[in-house]
Amino acid sequence: MKELILQTSHISKSFRDPVDVTVLSDINLQLSRGEFVSVTGKSGCGKSTLLYILSTMDTDYDGELYIDGVCMKGKSEPQVARIRNEKIGFVFQFHYLLNEFSVLQNVMLPALRLGRWEADEIRQRAYEKLVALDMAEHAQKKPNQLSGGQKQRVAIARAMINDPLIIMGDEPTGNLDKRNSEIVFEIFLELAQQQGQTLLIVTHDQQFARRTGRTIQMEDGRILEPLY
Template identity: 50%
Template sequence: MNVPLLKLVNVRKKLSILSDGETISNVILPNISLEIIQGEFTAITGPSGSGKTTLLYLMGMLDQPTSGSIYLEGDEVTLKNEEELAEIRNNKLGFVYQFHFLLPEFSSLENVMMPMLARGRYSISAARERAKELLHLVDLSNRLENKPNQLSGGQQQRVAIARALANEPIMILADEPTGNLDSKNSELVYQMFLRLNTESNQTIVVVTHDESFAGKTKRNIHLVDGEIVRDTILNK
């Protein structure tokens, strides 16, 4: 039996704040258990405040659960310290956000090279060649030297996707990647993810309010009040 790429077991997330001398607790995720299999293209949906982004951040080790266990490739990451978690994030996971967070003073090519050079896994020449390949993959070979302000919103997000692939992640986690895009550019971003999934068997998890996007993925996990109320295989 194959080990799930990512597994959450009885994961609970509670936030506590101090207000007027009293501690107020808010349970965001009461008890989540789920598995992500290699090659899945999954959308996490639900109303605002349902815990979607909190769940994605836990899956990406950007936050830690209050209780429960999270496993990546069978290894329990909830036992690791922050330095070890940072190493996992940098080497095994790729992130795409609603805002692209591209460095404005650098070109598309340089933005995609950054993660490779930061990790020291590539020489400058090797990083440049891989960045070119990734930008070709997202149909931006003609925008290598353009800075972010010279690109459309859809092109900026595609550069961000190329950057997320820089260090060959085992999984891409995307938080509302089409949230700031019109329908045409949203479709282009969806097509980029679909191509990565179908041609490279890239595992992708996307939080989205976009029903059209979610309906075209392979699996839909729907949250209400921090609980999974529906987990559906849509398109095999």
């Protein structure tokens, strides 16, 4: 049986606007090591809200979230931030790279924040991630010198720098053309199949979703059965 990386128990969330509006209802799911999972559904169905809860960036919800067997409820914000930085990597639709820093420095940032390694080792690790994504020749460039697809590969390298248990993506191919979307998909597939990386990707791209190992479909704040 594969190692369980993330688990939820009856997660629900409501907004008060000014009356209560339920956006997530009784979410129960499990993610194991090496799974490549997509989350699909119409706009407004709760996909991104769920992702922000699973990523610990939103802590205002009912129910329980376990990451690597540890319950997030009752943790202080510094404790949650530490777990987030150590266990989770993020890839968004927009890369959020900092143009005042080089590509290499951008990749280094989460590891510098975590403080697990010395700066020289972090630099070497960052360079190795860029090599793996065929971006090493661009290490000293600024992000504004790169194409959209290249920026997203740098964002993936940044997400990988701390060797997270899980990489989460919010529409990571949504801003890319077909060719670069395919490159990003192949990178994710290799991470899952060759390195045992767990990936949870929110996407509107049905072609992308059909090729992942499992698809979670959402509607009106709920997960539809069956999962496949």
